[in-house]
Amino acid sequence: MQDPLFGNKLAAAILIALLLFFGLPQLANALFGGGHHGGGHGDELHLAYPIDFQVEGAGAQEAEKGPSFAELMAAATPAGGARRAALCKSCHTFDKGGAQGTGPNLWDVVGRGVASVDGFRYSSALTGAGGDWTYERLDAYLQNSQAYVPGTAMVQRVGKAEHRADIIAYLRSLSDAPAPLPAVAAGE
Numbered sequence: 001m002q003d004p005l006f007g008n009k010l011a012a013a014i015l016i017a018l019l020l021f022f023g024l025p026q027l028a029n030a031l032f033g034g035g036h037h038g039g040g041h042g043d044e045l046h047l048a049y050p051i052d053f054q055v056e057g058a059g060a061q062e063a064e065k066g067p068s069f070a071e072l073m074a075a076a077t078p079a080g081g082a083r084r085a086a087l088c089k090s091c092h093t094f095d096k097g098g099a100q101g102t103g104p105n106l107w108d109v110v111g112r113g114v115a116s117v118d119g120f121r122y123s124s125a126l127t128g129a130g131g132d133w134t135y136e137r138l139d140a141y142l143q144n145s146q147a148y149v150p151g152t153a154m155v156q157r158v159g160k161a162e163h164r165a166d167i168i169a170y171l172r173s174l175s176d177a178p179a180p181l182p183a184v185a186a187g188e
């Protein structure tokens with residue numbers, strides 16, 4: 001016996017499935033067109049929750065690590081770093097014997113003791129960090145100063161590893177005897 005409502009039930013079931021999948025606003029957009037509400041999203045379909053469209057092979061590539069820090073440093077250029085360091089110059093001088101500004105003079109900072117410039121008033125957070133500015137510590141501090149030294153008076157985030165490497169290559173060049181670059185491990 002044919003259910004007279006079979007067609008309607010089927011349509012309802014499909015609609016509910018679509019609703020579960022896309023969410024109501026997105027479905028309304030998809031069915032009736034997004035432009036009418038002036039949302040500015042055009043006709044793009046925005047999923048209610050992100051769905052991971054894994055393309056074969058892409059995952060494997062992502063899992064592969066990018067260049068190591070030592071490799072980045074080997075490829076970095078002081079000239080590129082000097083340009084990028086423009087953003088530091090509102091607070092730091094870079095020349096030998098340069099004045100202290102909002103931040104300490106950065107001549108010969110690679111290998112220098114952390115918070116060790118005489119006459120600069122460091123935060124207690126940075127004074128308490130101790131040790132020397134190794135390449136890796138400079139990299140971590142420039143990537144997110146507040147995360148690396150919570151409470152430090154400097155707020156800086158240089159997001160791109162290549163940009164940080166250039167800046168650090170520039171800092172390294174500011175020395176009478178630049179420190180050796182970090183060694184690239186065999187097989188890298």
Ligand code: HEC
Pocket residue numbers: 084085087088089090091092102103104106109113114115116117121122123124125126127133138142151152153154155156158167
């Ligand atoms: C808005 C001001 C400001 C800017 C911009 C700034 N810094 Fe700083 N920086 C500071 C201050 C202030 C300190 C001291 C932090 C403390 O005492 O906690 C500091 C400390 C440092 C130190 C530690 C020095 C030492 O003697 O221990 C390094 C390295 C450094 N900054 C590098 C940079 C670099 C590289 C840039 C540009 C990418 C930069 N800073 C941009 C204000 C700034």
